[in-house]
Amino acid sequence: xxxxxxxxxxxxxxxxxxxxxxxxxxxxxxxxxxxxxxxxxxxxxxxxxxxxxxxxxxxxxxxxxxxxxxxxxxxxxxxxxxxxxxxxxxxxxxxxxxxxxxxxxxxxxxxxxxxxxxxxxxxxxxxxxxxxxxxxxxxxxxxxxxxxxxxxxxxxxxxxxxxxxxxxxxxxxxxxxxxxxxxxxxxxxxxxxxxxxxxxxxxxxxxxxxxxxxxxxxxxxxxxxxxxxxxxxxxxxxxxxxxxxxxxxxxxxxxxxxxxxxxxxxxxxxxxxxxxxxxxxxxxxxxxxxxxxxxxxxxxxxxxxxxxxxxxxxxxxxxxxxxxxxxxxxxxxxxxxxxxxxxxxxxxxxxxxxxxxxxxxxxxxxxxxxxxxxxxxxxxxxxxxxxxxxxxxxxxxxxxxxxxxxxxxxxxxxxxxxxxxxxxxxxxxxxxxxxxxxxxxxxxxxxxxxxxxxxxxxxxxxxxxxxxxxxxxxxxxxxxxxxxxxxxxxxxxxxxxxxxxxxxxxxxxxxxxxxxxxxxxxxxxxxxxxxxxxxxxxxxxxxxxxxxxxxxxxxxxxxxxxxxxxxxxxxxxxxxxxxxxxxxxxxxxxxxxxxxxxxxxxxxxxxxxxxxxxxxxxxxxxxxxxxxxxxxxxxxxxxxxxxxxxxxxxxxxxxxxxxxxxxxxxxxxxxxxxxxxxxxxxxxxxxxxxxxxxxxxxxxxxxxxxxxxxxxxxxxxx
Numbered sequence: 001x002x003x004x005x006x007x008x009x010x011x012x013x014x015x016x017x018x019x020x021x022x023x024x025x026x027x028x029x030x031x032x033x034x035x036x037x038x039x040x041x042x043x044x045x046x047x048x049x050x051x052x053x054x055x056x057x058x059x060x061x062x063x064x065x066x067x068x069x070x071x072x073x074x075x076x077x078x079x080x081x082x083x084x085x086x087x088x089x090x091x092x093x094x095x096x097x098x099x100x101x102x103x104x105x106x107x108x109x110x111x112x113x114x115x116x117x118x119x120x121x122x123x124x125x126x127x128x129x130x131x132x133x134x135x136x137x138x139x140x141x142x143x144x145x146x147x148x149x150x151x152x153x154x155x156x157x158x159x160x161x162x163x164x165x166x167x168x169x170x171x172x173x174x175x176x177x178x179x180x181x182x183x184x185x186x187x188x189x190x191x192x193x194x195x196x197x198x199x200x201x202x203x204x205x206x207x208x209x210x211x212x213x214x215x216x217x218x219x220x221x222x223x224x225x226x227x228x229x230x231x232x233x234x235x236x237x238x239x240x241x242x243x244x245x246x247x248x249x250x251x252x253x254x255x256x257x258x259x260x261x262x263x264x265x266x267x268x269x270x271x272x273x274x275x276x277x278x279x280x281x282x283x284x285x286x287x288x289x290x291x292x293x294x295x296x297x298x299x300x301x302x303x304x305x306x307x308x309x310x311x312x313x314x315x316x317x318x319x320x321x322x323x324x325x326x327x328x329x330x331x332x333x334x335x336x337x338x339x340x341x342x343x344x345x346x347x348x349x350x351x352x353x354x355x356x357x358x359x360x361x362x363x364x365x366x367x368x369x370x371x372x373x374x375x376x377x378x379x380x381x382x383x384x385x386x387x388x389x390x391x392x393x394x395x396x397x398x399x400x401x402x403x404x405x406x407x408x409x410x411x412x413x414x415x416x417x418x419x420x421x422x423x424x425x426x427x428x429x430x431x432x433x434x435x436x437x438x439x440x441x442x443x444x445x446x447x448x449x450x451x452x453x454x455x456x457x458x459x460x461x462x463x464x465x466x467x468x469x470x471x472x473x474x475x476x477x478x479x480x481x482x483x484x485x486x487x488x489x490x491x492x493x494x495x496x497x498x499x500x501x502x503x504x505x506x507x508x509x510x511x512x513x514x515x516x517x518x519x520x521x522x523x524x525x526x527x528x529x530x531x532x533x534x535x536x537x538x539x540x541x542x543x544x545x546x547x548x549x550x551x552x553x554x555x556x557x558x559x560x561x562x563x564x565x566x567x568x569x570x571x572x573x574x575x576x577x578x579x580x581x582x583x584x585x586x587x588x589x590x591x592x593x594x595x596x597x598x599x600x601x602x603x604x605x606x607x608x609x610x611x612x613x614x615x616x617x618x619x620x621x622x623x624x625x626x627x628x629x630x631x632x633x634x635x636x637x638x639x640x641x642x643x644x645x646x647x648x649x650x651x652x653x654x655x656x657x658x659x660x661x662x663x664x665x666x667x668x669x670x671x672x673x674x675x676x677x678x679x680x681x682x683x684x685x686x687x688x689x690x691x692x693x694x695x696x697x698x699x700x701x702x703x704x705x706x707x708x709x710x711x712x713x714x715x716x717x718x
Contacts, residue, residue, distance in 0.1 A: 003134060004029045005146040010120040015583050016078030016239045017041065021054075022121045022145065024136055026222055027068055027128030031136075031145050036122060043700065047077035048105055048542040049599040050123045051094030055103055056602060058127060061609050065098035065189075065214065066221050068129050074113065074179070074227070075123040077545025078582065081114030082239045082323070085251040085578055086258060087547030089114055089321025091195075093179075097213040097502075098189040099387070099443050100479040102610040103603055104213030104502045107542050109320035109329070110195035110206070111177040112229065115140075119231040130223030135180075140231035141171070150225035156182030156382045158342075160196050160205040167228055173200040174233060180226025181216030184381030187432035188441030190391075190481075191216030192384045201316045202331065206350050208320055211384040212505050213480060233322075239582060246581030254550060254574045255325045261554050262326065267304065268553060270314065272330035273354035275304035280358070283517050284636070285486045287362040289416055290393035291475055291623055292632050294486040298366035302357060311368060326550055335372045339423040342380075349376045352385075358484035359389025363396070364416030373423065381430035387443060390481035392425055394444050394474050403455050403470060410436040444476040472622045478503035478612065487624045488668075490516040492527040495675050498620045499531060501603045501613075507542070509535045510552065520566040528675060532682040533567070533593070540596040544579075551575070598699050604691060605706055608713040615689040618676060626668040633661045640664055688717050 011018045019041065023032045036050070044053045051073040058071035076091040091113035094105035116124065119140035126136070133150035153159045160178075168176040177197040185191025193210040210216075219226075241247045262268055266275045277299060280286040284294030308314070311332050318329040332349045352375035360371045378385045398404045399414035406413065412421060428437035439450050448470045456463035475482040480503025487493040493516070496509030511530055514520045521530050541548040556570035572589060579587050607613030627633040633640060634657065641660060644650045648667040652660065680687060684695030690713050696706055 001149040003147045003149065004031055005144055006031045006033075007143055008033050008120070008145055010140060010143065012120075012240070013117065013238070014240050015242055016082075017046070018117065018120050018122050020121050022124045022138070024124070024126050024147065025128040026126065026130040026134065026147075026224060029130075029147060031147060033145075043598055044602070045077065045543045045595050045599070046122060047075050047080070047090075047545050048092045048094065048107075048539060049595070049602075050075035051092050051105055052103060052599055052602045052606070054123065054125050055094055055096065056606055058125070059096055061611070063096050063610075064101070065096050065218055067096075069127055070096045070218065072126040072215070072218050072222060072224070073123065074116070074125075076113040076117050077543055079239065079578060080545025081117050081321075082241075082247065082251075082578075082582070083321070084238070084244075084248045084323060086254055086319075086324045086326055086550050087321075088323065088545060089319075090541070090545055090547050092542050093193055093210045093215045095213075095215055095218045096610070097215075097479070098217050099214050099445070099481075100503055100612075102478075102612050103606040104215075104480070105542070106192070106210035106212040106215050107507060108193070108195045108208050108210035109547065110208045111174055111197035111233075111321060112179050112195045113545070114321060115175075115177050115229045115231045115233065118233055119229055124227065126219075126222060126224060128222065133223055133225045135225050136227040137167075138227070138229040138231075140229070154183040154186075155380065156180055156194050157196070157205065157207055157380045160207070161198070163228075164196075164198050164205060167230060171230060172232060172234055173198045176228065176230045178226050178228035179210075180382075181219045182380055182382035182430075183432075184378075184383040184430035185216030185220040187438070188383060188429055189214050189217055189443050189446075190384040190387035190441070191220060192378075192382050193219055194379060194382055199316075202313075202333070202348075204348055206320070206329065206331065207379055208329070208350070209379060209384075211355075211386060213502065214384075216382045241582035242584035243581040247578060250574050250577040250581065251323065254571065257556055257571065258325050258550055258554050261557065265555070266553055267308065268326055268328040268549065269318070270312070271304040271308045272312065272318075272328045272351060274307040274330070274352070274357055276354040277302055277357055277361075278304050279513070279517065280354075280485065284489065285512060285516065287358055287393075287484050287486055289364050290362060290390075290397040290473060291482070291486055292397070292473075292629070293635055294488070296361065296366065299361065301366050302361070302368055302371065306368065311372070324547070326547075326554070328549065332372060335369070335376065337373060337376065338369070339373060340377060340427045347376055350379065351375055355484045356385040359385050362389055362393045362484065363418075363422055365419055365422065367419070370419050370422075374426070377423075377426060377430075381426075383426075383430060386483055387481040388426065388429070390475055391440055391444055391447065392422060395440065395447065397473055398451055398470065403451050403466065405458070408436065408451070408454055412436065443479065444474045444481055445479045448474050472628045475621055475623065476503070477620050477624075478617055480504060482624065485512050487512065488626055491524075491671055491675060492521055492530055494620060494625055494672055495527070495531045495679055496535070497624065498618045498672070498676070499679060500535070501600065501607060504620070504624075507548075508539055510538070514566045518566070524675070524678070528678040528682055530566070531675075531679045536593045536596040536600060537567075537572075539600065540592050543596060543599055544575075546575070594699070598701075601691060601695070601699050601701060605701070605709050608690065609709045613689065614713065614717060615676065615680075615687070618689055620672070622665060622669070625672055626665045627661060630657060630661065633657060633664070688714075690714055690717070
């Protein structure tokens with residue numbers, strides 16, 4: 001049933017842009033096509049920048065995730081959909097998050113936004129709330145945009161092929177794609193959004209996930225089941241670059257590097273990101289038992305090689321969009337579910353990615369069938385695999401340490417390496433079952449308060465004291481659960497997570513391999529400088545509509561001859577060539593970093609406006625910096641004692657382990673605070689993390705509204 005509909009005239013892409021916005025208000029049932037101002041394009045470029053700008057403009061300090069005016073924004077970027085280059089299916093979804101209370105965004109691949117762009121739009125915004133579940137349908141072939149009653153299903157994946165078959169009609173297999181969120185997004189704060197498309201080689205639907213920050217929760221709170229787009233990519237003229245030959249040539253050069261390097265390094269084309277399981281375990285970085293331990297002998301049962309040889313079907317090239325030879329979107333064609341409402345059903349599983357597999361090892365479980373089961377159900381329910389796993393891990397440890405009792409957990413005993421309980425909690429959360437599991441779905445920040453209240457009432461203890469104890473091992477910062485890397489031994493990655501504006505997510509700053517494994521930034525000054533440069537260049541990819549893996553995970557053979565191999569500058573030159581040959585510009589790397597820094601600053605300003613964004617919000621749990629408990633210290637005792645001897649002023653001379661642990665914790669905390677001071681100076685902030693006036697001026701934020709946000713933040717500190 002069609003609720004509202006408009007006709008529209010498609011605007012063609014030129015130099016990577018259509019300069020058009022699709023704006024939908026679900027309360028008013030209105031659909032509008034608007035021009036994106038040239039000033040917005042100049043300042044914020046696309047993708048993440050557009051999402052930031054549209055959320056900032058449409059919300060206020062009082063806006064919460066479930067406020068009708070909250071903006072759910074979708075945007076590609078100038079290079080999204082460029083099939084002559086690798087990694088161009090990426091787009092961004094951003095909004096005020098239910099977990100963090102401020103702007104959060106998540107990047108995802110697939111065919112959805114290349115089709116949206118081909119249909120004539122650089123961005124989509126959705127506001128308001130519908131009184132019934134609806135779907136937005138963009139039909140490029142008919143020249144219509146409609147608001148329709150949603151399909152009669154809470155499934156995200158199981159009905160996907162039938163829906164696409166119906167929607168595409170006589171169209172090509174890849175002429176329709178959609179984004180949507182399943183039932184788990186209705187009942188938790190960490191619902192994800194699936195980007196669903198048809199893979200004609202595998203002859204089934206595939207899904208990629210915008211996992212972080214609860215974007216699926218926002219979508220379903222608005223009464224939006226999903227957005228579908230129909231557009232014939234075979235008739236597209238691409239991004240209409242100013243120099244098509246140059247774009248093709250640089251795309252060919254990058255693909256040659258990928259083909260030559262990847263098979264001998266991470267083997268992403270064969271193992272996907274599961275190859276990281278071996279690297280992280282071998283370097284004490286794989287999370288086990290709520291990030292307590294960094295390696296486990298049982299990891300030999302879940303190696304990347306096993307996924308390559310026994311799980312992933314290698315017959316098909318697996319890029320999530322045309323033209324990507326990295327092909328890391330792996331898949332298993334046959335897994336029989338053993339738990340939950342679909343037990344006994346055989347399904348295909350996309351991925352799993354490293355983060356999903358590590359979420360299971362973090363629960364003390366080292367079995368591939370459990371990883372596959374978890375991956376499929378989280379996708380079907382539309383739950384972020386990271387937040388789901390990290391919340392459960394925190395609760396197991398809180399139970400083991402005596403902060404939770406069976407009375408609190410509705411009779412559930414929480415243990416490590418317990419598949420039955422893990423999946424029972426997963427299914428109960430997704431279904432919205434009342435009681436303990438409903439609380440779990442609101443995330444660790446909420447659960448710390450919930451547990452401390454109950455524990456204090458039960459024992460007559462000080463609630464604030466219990467909260468401080470839980471904060472030692474509750475692995476969240478800014479309300480977002482940590483992504484899946486042990487950071488105790490990488491000061492650079494501690495800062496990467498702590499200073500990340502959205503919370504501890506690796507897409508904004510992933511320095512752990514460069515710092516801890518390759519030791520390419522050994523000095524304190526090098527770490528601090530990296531914490532300015534790398535987040536800016538990494539987030540530039542999210543602005544541009546590109547995947548960063550061909551840059552960060554495929555080291556160009558010529559990088560070793562440069563002064564800073566970690567930056568992989570020969571591949572950076574490929575991206576500069578893509579930019580300039582598409583747009584007809586002569587931009588430098590400094591120009592790209594400036595574009596990213598403007599977006600970074602706008603995100604900082606939103607955080608400050610919402611009451612966050614200062615130094616207090618950049619702190620991380622003790623476990624992210626050092627061992628918390630005695631058994632954790634004992635696990636790597638010799639290493640920690642040597643660290644104290646070589647890297648601190650502590651004189652190791654007969655102290656017992658409890659004293660040594662306390663000294664180590666004090667030293668690591670001091671190092672983090674010194675790093676914070678240094679990085680703030682690098683970024684142009686004061687020591688409270690608030691941008692300096694000259695930083696606002698340098699980046700073009702001269703309007704009174706921006707200065708007011710900064711002044712009010714300073715007043716709150718005083």
